[in-house]
Amino acid sequence: MSTEDSLVEIPRSDWTKLRDLYVHRDTDPQGFLCINNFIKWVEIEPELKVSFLSLNGDWQSDGTFVITLGWNTYKKHLFFNTLSDKLDRVTKALECLKSFEDEYIFYGFGSRFMPVVDHIGSKYCTTKALFFVENVWYTASKELVDSFTIQVPPGITLRNVNLEDAETINEIWPHRAPGSIEFVRSLIKYNMNLGAYDDNGKLVAWCLRLPIGSLGLLQVLESHKRLGLGSLMVKSMAKKISGSGDQVLAPVVTKNTASRCMFEKLGFRAIDNTYWAH
Numbered sequence: 001m002s003t004e005d006s007l008v009e010i011p012r013s014d015w016t017k018l019r020d021l022y023v024h025r026d027t028d029p030q031g032f033l034c035i036n037n038f039i040k041w042v043e044i045e046p047e048l049k050v051s052f053l054s055l056n057g058d059w060q061s062d063g064t065f066v067i068t069l070g071w072n073t074y075k076k077h078l079f080f081n082t083l084s085d086k087l088d089r090v091t092k093a094l095e096c097l098k099s100f101e102d103e104y105i106f107y108g109f110g111s112r113f114m115p116v117v118d119h120i121g122s123k124y125c126t127t128k129a130l131f132f133v134e135n136v137w138y139t140a141s142k143e144l145v146d147s148f149t150i151q152v153p154p155g156i157t158l159r160n161v162n163l164e165d166a167e168t169i170n171e172i173w174p175h176r177a178p179g180s181i182e183f184v185r186s187l188i189k190y191n192m193n194l195g196a197y198d199d200n201g202k203l204v205a206w207c208l209r210l211p212i213g214s215l216g217l218l219q220v221l222e223s224h225k226r227l228g229l230g231s232l233m234v235k236s237m238a239k240k241i242s243g244s245g246d247q248v249l250a251p252v253v254t255k256n257t258a259s260r261c262m263f264e265k266l267g268f269r270a271i272d273n274t275y276w277a278h
Helices: 012-021 032-044 088-095 111-124 142-147 163-172 180-190 229-243 257-266
Strands: 007-009 050-055 065-069 076-081 104-110 132-140 156-159 194-198 203-209 215-220 248-253 269-277
Touching: 012 032, 012 050, 032 050, 032 065, 032 180, 050 088, 065 088, 076 088, 088 111, 104 111, 111 269, 132 257, 142 229, 156 229, 163 180, 163 203, 163 215, 180 203, 180 215, 194 229, 203 229, 215 229, 215 248, 229 248, 229 257, 248 257
Parallel strands: 076 104
Antiparallel strands: 007 050, 050 065, 065 076, 104 269, 132 248, 132 269, 156 194, 194 203, 203 215
């Protein structure tokens, strides 16, 4: 990295212009849907700790950007992308952040950026190696989603998740961490979501939408498994997302063969791998 390289804030007035550069990259984990997500979040919460950054002030030439999302009690989330086939500018942009060891989670990046993250990890994470979680990146066409039929079992009601149920969701989430309740609450407050509630008003299954625009945090309580609620959540959330005009996407942990089988049985198609690293 030369001493001249620096990250420059992209003004909020230009965020939609950056987003529109990615209008044809709606299956990128950190493309159109991701940028649009934070535009919407800031409309709801103007004081949100989100920064859109560019290398030396130039994002127009090749769409290279870095987005950081800060939390009060949780590690910062890091999003980045470039329209260029070359990865040198996005690498330089990330190098400008420098502090990676305990500060950032690389959030859901596509497989083509693995060399970039490997480089950052080897250069800046000197006391701890980066830990990677690999996911299969699935998509569902609009035609497939339109064909889904929704049959809700007796005694179950589908509706938006109550904010007070965030603790239940976080407690069961396999990837929870200190402070992650703050992240879960934000997904409930700012993004479309879906919960299955029993006759007593208890949340028994749910599916949220991640900042990268995909389905996420899909879970069914042990007491209500084998009732088809997992598939019901996926199909119902897919219809909500597709109905809004967005591409339907889902990351599924590669080792989670049961979940992958469910998505593939529904007709979802694998198009890439995505990774979380911290």
